[in-house]
Amino acid sequence: MVGTQVFYNSIPLQCDNDVDIMWGVIKRAPQFIGSDLYVTIDTVGFNVDGGSQYASNVGQQESVPVTIVYPTVTAETSLPYNVGPYNAVAMDNIEDAEVYTHGNEDIQTNFDDAIEMDDTRDMYEEFIDNDGPEDNPEFLDEVEVENNVDACPNPNPIPNWFTSNTWDNIYDPSPSMETSLMSWRPGDEPSKGMLFLNKATVQHALTMFSVGLNKKFKYMKSDPERLVVTCVEHACPWSVRAINSKRRKLWEITTCKGPHTCSSLQVDHDGRMMDSKFIAITLESYVREDISRTIATLPSLLHAKHDHWASHYKVWDAKHKAVAEIYGDFDESYAELPRFLAALKDADPTTVTQLKCDNRNVLGTCTFNCAFWAFGPCIKGFKYCRPVISIDATHLYGKYKGKLLIAMAMDANNEAYLLVFAIVESESKETWGWFLAWLTNITDRSNLCIISDRHSGIKACFDDTSMTWLQSPKVHHRYCLRHLVSNVNTKWKISELKNLVWRAATANQVRKFEATLELIRNVKPAAHRYLEAENKQKWTLAHDGGRRYGAMTTNLSECFNGVLKGTRSLPITAMVRFTFFKVNSYFDARRNLTLDQLEAGQEWCKYAMDKLEKIKQRQRTIW
Structure with a gap:
């Protein structure tokens, strides 16, 4: 059809000549490559007198002429297909049509030869047309009904099985040209027709199947287009x-032979079939649940699920891959870090970030050196804290090693207050000097007390007089007493001596300090000489001058290292993001607690109220 619409018209077929006319029209129009015949059967009456006519009433005996209007069609008449739809009955254009009255007249047409068989019709159409006796327009007139006065008021009833639904019984016996396809699910046995998203999924499915049966396989072909094991x-x-199907854009198993006929009794459960990628998928849920899980605990989880043991290195590599899948790739995280730090500063201009890179290695690229960040609310809130800062460093356990530097303070309730963070490659005078320079710059307070361990890099920074930002009265350096006592115990391993050193350092009067130091001389003279060589201002409370505000250790920063224990194995940007959310939760929790206390009429924090209560108890005891 050339047109966009198909128009249908109905023509009543009252005799064989009407059928001949219909086929003649179709034959004269070669554009018709197919035709459908829809028949509506009406009840007709038979005249026992030998004449037959179609009638509207069954009991009507006389002949009723039916007027049908046909278009004039001759053998020379062309029926172009690109004109409007052909209407077999056009009553609105009756002047161009001839009127035929069906009575006892014979219909004259120019389609006498229209009943010839078309060459384009197939053998089945010819069989249908040639099956049975030839149609005779006088056939109905010759039929007589014996002993029947009426003219057959009703046709024979149609059996129910003529019209019952039998579509469900239709069966196509031709063989299927398409292999049944299915998607692989964990636990399924590989079979022909299975579809996979990529090659890695195929390998994972084969490994899971083999591990479950304790079988081993080897790769015969492995390339971007096919996989044979x-x-x-x-x-x-x-x-x-399995092949990479271009038509389906998926990987498909095209051949699957089996089953296994080999024995599994002598195959060790050593996990050799499980590579680090397979183990990473297995351990991903455990790592997502608890990032602080150690490498030593993961093999038992793997064995409980697959009944196989894996080597320590495989589990270590698998954990890093699982972390990268959850929190981002380790290498890409370094490229993402500058954008994330810029986003932090854009969201809060009071936030301080600093990224130090080395671009001397490869032209057009830079190598990460160290990063520093301090959130704006932390900087603002430190103005209301005691001028005492505890600094410490902790190891990173991710794909790339390094150190996380932390500076913390104490708020009015004597609780940990997060201040600044930094990531450096290692602890040295250069890295600690760079960190302390930014730390003293953002605090902008004089007589700042910084407590640390006795790391050589930190000591070198405070001993270097050229670093004016670390000299008195700007900054006062103090040692962590716990680290000092640990060093003494490591050297001499005398528990009594360790207790005496702690008592001497925490003595708040010079007299008590001197008395305890004399006891240390009697127990271990070498230890006494070791302590005399150290600056008393840096490790004793009696000679401190009140800079410590009673803080003797770096326990606060080290306790927060426990919070960061699992975080230290994350990619660098994920680690910075973790500190952002942790500080947010810290401020939100403390704010809600403060509002509740103010609503209850408590104007002072719990730490201050406990101090006042102790003083009152002491006064009652004296009086």
Whole structure:
């Protein structure tokens, strides 16, 4: 059809000549490559007198002429297909049509030869047309009904099975040209027609199947377009072939032979079939649940699920891959870090970030050196804290090693107050000097007390007089008493001596300090000489001058290292993001607690109220 619409008209077929006219019209119009015949059967009456006519009433005996209007069609009449739809009955254009009255007249047409068989029709149409006696327009007139006065008021009833639904019984016996396809799900056995998203998924499915049966396979072909594996036992027929289907845009198993005929009794459960990628997928849920899980605890989880043990290195590598899948790739995280730090500063201009890179290695690229960040609310809130800062460093356990530097303070309730963070490659005078320079710059307070361990890099920074930002009265350096006592115990391993050093350092009067120091001389003279060589201002409370505000250790920063224990194995940007959310939760929790206390009429924090209560108890005891 050339047009966009198909128009249908109905023509009543009252005799064989009408059928001949219909086929003649179709034959004269070669554009018709097919035709459908829809028939509506009406009840007709038979005249026992020998004449037959179609009638509207069954009991009507006389002949009723029916007027049908046909278009004038001759053999020379062209029926172009690109004109409007052909209407077999056009009553609105009756002047161009001839009127035929069906009575006892014979219909004259120019389609006497229209009943010839068309060459384009197939053998089935010819069989249908030629099956049975030739149609005779006088056939109905010759039919007589014996002993029947009436003219057959009703046709024979139609059996129910003529019209019952039999579509469900239709069966196509032709063989299927398409292999049944299905998606692989964990626990399914590989079979022909299975579809996979990519090659890695195929390998994971084969590994899971083999591990479950304790079988081993080897790769015969492995490239971007196909994957062929076979059993390691030559006598075993098991093999699988998968291809990258261009038509489906998926990987499909095209050949699957089997099953395994080899024995599994002598195969060790050593996890050799499980590579780090497979183990990473297995451990991903455990890592997502608790990032602080150690490498030592993960093999038992793997064994409980697959009944196989894996080497320590495989589990270590698998954990890093699982972390990268959850929190981002380790290498890409370094490229993302500048954008994230810029986003932090854009969201809050009071936030301080600093990224130090080395671009001397490869032209057009830079190598990460160290990063520093301090959130704006932390900087503002430190103005209301005691001028005492505890600094410490902790190891990073991710793909790339390094150190996380932390500076913390104490708020009015004597609780940890997060201040600044930094990531450096290692602890040295250069890295600690860079960190302390930014720390003293953002605090902008004089007589600042910084407590640390006795790391050589930190000591070198405070001993260097050229670093004016670390000299008195700007900054006062103090040692962590716990680290000092630990060093003494490591050297001499005398528990009594360790207790005496702690008592001497915490003595708040010079007299008590001197008395305890004399006891140390009697127990271990070498230890006494070791302590005399140290600056008393840096490790004793009696000679401190009140800079410590009673803080003797770096326990606050070290306790927060425990909070960061699992975080230290994350990619660098994920680690910075963790500190952002942790500080947010810290401020939100403390704010809600403060509002509740103010609503209850409590104007002072719990730490201050406990101090006042102790003083009152002491006064009652004296009086």
